[in-house]
Amino acid sequence: PHVAVIVVAAGSGTRLAAGAPKALVGIDGRSILRHALDGVFAAAPAQVIVVAPAGFEGDAETEVREAAGDRVDLARVVVGGDTRQESVAAGIAALWGDVRTVLVHDAARALTPPAQIDAVAAAVAEGTGIIPALPVIDTLKRVDGDSIVAPVDRSELAAAQTPQGFPRAALEAAYDAAAAAGIEYTDDAALFAAAGYTVRHIPGDARAFKITTPDDLDRARRLLAEAPA
Ligand code: CTP
Ligand code: MG
Numbered sequence: 001p002h003v004a005v006i007v008v009a010a011g012s013g014t015r016l017a018a019g020a021p022k023a024l025v026g027i028d029g030r031s032i033l034r035h036a037l038d039g040v041f042a043a044a045p046a047q048v049i050v051v052a053p054a055g056f057e058g059d060a061e062t063e064v065r066e067a068a069g070d071r072v073d074l075a076r077v078v079v080g081g082d083t084r085q086e087s088v089a090a091g092i093a094a095l096w097g098d099v100r101t102v103l104v105h106d107a108a109r110a111l112t113p114p115a116q117i118d119a120v121a122a123a124v125a126e127g128t129g130i131i132p133a134l135p136v137i138d139t140l141k142r143v144d145g146d147s148i149v150a151p152v153d154r155s156e157l158a159a160a161q162t163p164q165g166f167p168r169a170a171l172e173a174a175y176d177a178a179a180a181a182g183i184e185y186t187d188d189a190a191l192f193a194a195a196g197y198t199v200r201h202i203p204g205d206a207r208a209f210k211i212t213t214p215d216d217l218d219r220a221r222r223l224l225a226e227a228p229a
Pocket of ligand 1: 010015022083087108109
C-alpha cells in the first residue's frame with residue numbers, strides 16, 4: 001500500500017533510432033511501454049504515473065488502459081520534459097493522495113520482473129533509497145585517450161537498474177534541491193544521495209536490462225520468444 005510507480009517514458013530513443021519515441025516501439029505485438037506497464041501492474045502498486053513524450057499522451061493513455069484493465073483509475077498520464085530529470089520531476093508533481101513510497105522506473109527496462117519492483121518497494125526505509133544493481137562482469141580500465149591509465153577494481157562497482165525506490169517526502173526534497181541548484185544528475189539515486197540521504201542496493205536481474213540500441217531490442221525479442229512475459 002501507499003506505493004506509487006512513476007514510469008518515465010518521455011525519451012526520444014535517439015540511439016534506438018526506430019523512427020518513433022522509444023517507449024512506443026513494438027517488441028513483439030506489444031510496445032516497450034506496454035511491456036513495462038504489464039510488469040508494473042503485476043506488482044500491484046497503489047498508483048501509477050506514466051510520463052509520456054509531448055504529443056503522444058493519447059498513445060500512452062491507450063497503453064495504460066490496456067495494461068491496467070479495471071485498475072485504470074490508479075493511473076495518470078503526464079507529459080515529460082527535455083531531460084530524464086525533468087520527466088521524473090513531472091511525475092513527482094502528479095502524485096496524489098497518501099503515497100509514502102515512490103518508485104521511479106525506466107519504461108525502457110521493459111522486461112523487468114514484477115518481483116524486482118516488489119523487492120525495491122519493500123526495502124525502502126525512512127531516509128533510505130534503494131536501487132537494484134548487478135555486479136560488473138567486464139574487465140574495466142581507466143583510459144586517457146588511447147592510453148590505459150589504470151585497472152579498475154570491479155568489486156567496488158555495481159551496474160544500476162530501475163526501479164529506484166525512495167521515501168516520498170525525501171525524494172521531493174531532493175528534487176527541489178536539485179532544481180534550485182540547477183544540477184543535472186545521472187540518476188535518481190545520485191540526486192537523492194547528493195541531498196544527504198542514504199542509498200542501498202539489492203540484487204538486480206538480467207531481465208531488467210535497458211533497451212537502448214537495436215541490439216538490445218533484438219535481445220528483448222529473443223527473450224520474449226523463449227519465455228513470454
Ligand atoms: N526519459 C524520459 N524523458 C527524457 C529522457 C528519458 O522520460 N527527457 C526516459 C526514457 O523514456 C527511458 C528512460 O528515461 O525510459 C531512460 O532513458 P534512455 O534509455 O536514455 O532513453 P532515451 O533518452 O529515450 O534514449 P536516447 O538517450 O538513446 O535518446
Ligand atoms: Mg537518454
